[in-house]
Amino acid sequence: MTTVTQTMRPSIHPGETIDAAHERTRTTLKELGAYQSVNPNARFQNFVFRNTQHRRHQIIAALEEARKPQIAERMRDCCSKLYLYRHQPTASYATRANSCGYRWCPNCGPVQVYMARRRVLENLPPPQHRLSFLTLTQPAVLDRPLGECIRNIRTAFTRLRKTDLWHKYVSAGVYVLEITLNNQTGWYHVHIHAIIDARYIPDHQLQDAWSEALRTPAILNLSAVDNPLATGRYLASYMAKPLPDELYADHARLASALSALVGVPTMKTFGAWHGLHLATRDRQAAADAAGPLDEWQFIGDIDLLVFRARSGSTLAAQHLRDAGYGEVLPTLLDRPQTKPRPPPWLFNAA
Numbered sequence: 001m002t003t004v005t006q007t008m009r010p011s012i013h014p015g016e017t018i019d020a021a022h023e024r025t026r027t028t029l030k031e032l033g034a035y036q037s038v039n040p041n042a043r044f045q046n047f048v049f050r051n052t053q054h055r056r057h058q059i060i061a062a063l064e065e066a067r068k069p070q071i072a073e074r075m076r077d078c079c080s081k082l083y084l085y086r087h088q089p090t091a092s093y094a095t096r097a098n099s100c101g102y103r104w105c106p107n108c109g110p111v112q113v114y115m116a117r118r119r120v121l122e123n124l125p126p127p128q129h130r131l132s133f134l135t136l137t138q139p140a141v142l143d144r145p146l147g148e149c150i151r152n153i154r155t156a157f158t159r160l161r162k163t164d165l166w167h168k169y170v171s172a173g174v175y176v177l178e179i180t181l182n183n184q185t186g187w188y189h190v191h192i193h194a195i196i197d198a199r200y201i202p203d204h205q206l207q208d209a210w211s212e213a214l215r216t217p218a219i220l221n222l223s224a225v226d227n228p229l230a231t232g233r234y235l236a237s238y239m240a241k242p243l244p245d246e247l248y249a250d251h252a253r254l255a256s257a258l259s260a261l262v263g264v265p266t267m268k269t270f271g272a273w274h275g276l277h278l279a280t281r282d283r284q285a286a287a288d289a290a291g292p293l294d295e296w297q298f299i300g301d302i303d304l305l306v307f308r309a310r311s312g313s314t315l316a317a318q319h320l321r322d323a324g325y326g327e328v329l330p331t332l333l334d335r336p337q338t339k340p341r342p343p344p345w346l347f348n349a350a
Ligand SMILES: [Zn+2]
Pocket: 075, 078, 079, 099, 100, 101, 102, 105, 106, 107, 108, 109
């Protein structure tokens, strides 16, 4: 028997613990009657994406169009593999579904947002000065591609953070990007929304510094954070929609937008918070919650376990029973095997 060598990262719903995620996966599989089918994994995946299949296909097709085959492949695989693990000290079982972890995946996106929000609330150190919300805008430009808009605003923000003014007042911060489309013109608007730990900055000075960093007159908004609990909600609200809805109507544009977004961090820290673990991919937390990895024994792929149980393996059947799945009925073996009929044109040709 092998033990788990990789981090267990089940597909978690917002607010769910690892145990609850495993239990939900198991219950879903059971309720789907997956054991009466030859391929429980595929049935589980169809169930997970039952309401979002169309959007998911749009994104996968756009990623292929954008020549990101590996990312498309990983997204296509999301929730398609189910594995059974056994926790050796307690002899309890866990069913794990894999997940792609991309923010534009209909299954993983909301989880990423939830995790990011929780981590902002839990991990931001107490401010040295006071917390403020800062919105930095840049004027929309005719038909400028999304990649260019993102590069432009991020470069300007880096420039701003190198100014004396910034160093004098701001000690730390975290930011996210917001991407919207203007309904009338169809042009992209990319803004930066940040939480900063700063002393009181005169608005007009910051405004001038931002315009200079952007090399064009632009506006910003600065307001004090009244309730620290609002910080997580603030960032999460902008992360919840990685792409504007209007983009889904235009396949070519969606492809180029996704191509521009791949590799751009969802949330980024700077100053004294630089390097703080606010990453939205929460592998370590998932691993910690599941206990030491070497205590988990890998039992097998659910598809294959069911197949083996049906084929007479008492060990596979025992594992499934102990994991709470009940008896696997050897229905497929009992049923007389009928050969599928060939389609009519082949039939005629033969
Ligand atoms: Zn996913």
